Amino acid sequence: MRMQVLSSRVLLKPRDRDTTTAFYRDTLGLAIYREFPAGTVFFLGQGFLEVVGEGEGGASPDVALWLQVRDLADALAELAAKGVEPDRGARLEPWGLHEAWISDPDGTRIVLVEIPADHPLRVDVRQP
Template identity: 50%
Template structure:
């Protein structure tokens, strides 16, 4: 299989509220929009991928589904992202912490409870190295 592009699809309970969160609070750039009105679809850039908000869910995902779904957003400075998101009243679930595996992680939630990891990869972390073959 040759994958040309990929995206994560979310069905928010309140599309306008979710657009404000992803577009204004997180500051994600819009790749494209489709349809019209409050239920229009919006596709955001996610670094090397995309996040699409489209349709409308009748209710937030059940808690067991929220445990299965996570967004992982790598940023250059997680502490600066933390300060920016706190100033925008984002729902921060956990302050930045250096994990035993070396990544600095902060967790927040979108308006429907989808958990988002905001990650900084330190300069000396193995994810930054490209082993030679």
Template identity: 55%
Template sequence: MEILSSRTLLISSDPAALTEFYRDRLGLAVAREYPGGTVFHAGAGFLEIPAHLSADAPAHAADILWLQVRDVAAVHRDLAAKDVRILAAPEIKPWGLIEMTIVDPDGRKLIVVEIPADHPLRRDVRK
């Protein structure tokens, strides 16, 4: 199977509120808007909020988005000023990443990650 592109669809009981959160509070750039929803740039991938699909139940607690940023401390300050619900402030985890956890309007967790310059994810491990 050859995958040409991918995106994650976030199904919500209130797509308008979820769109506002990702567009206005997190500041994700809009890749495309169409009559049934919005697609956002999310690094090398995409997040789509399809307004034509809805969920009667809240987002499952196991749904987590992992978003890498350049400066998690700056993101923390920005999101706190925008009243984004922050579950965990930035901290260095045992695996060496600096992470914070926030929540979207549907209760979905987002882990915001900064990869330090000396972390193995930044090293060229090719032989």
């Protein structure tokens, strides 16, 4: 028997929950799915991001959020207007994706990704 996953979310325990919640809500513009006294759950494409409690360890260089955006240049311009400078500017990666990196207030890397129209991730690979 296999485990059946019915729902999933990424949990972030920031050093300052209010600051991190404001970043995801106001700066990135993520819609709120649910709020409760200890945290906030945001819609994150096909999943959820929960900012909850307070952490002590800070960000790990081994963890990143991967966010697909419709237009990377537009997303970076919108973020720049809100004072967010990329940690690494937009570039075409060897695997064919356009990526730029930003960080949240705790330093968690956020990879902003635009998938070109002809990339295999967007091409229907089912047999006709």
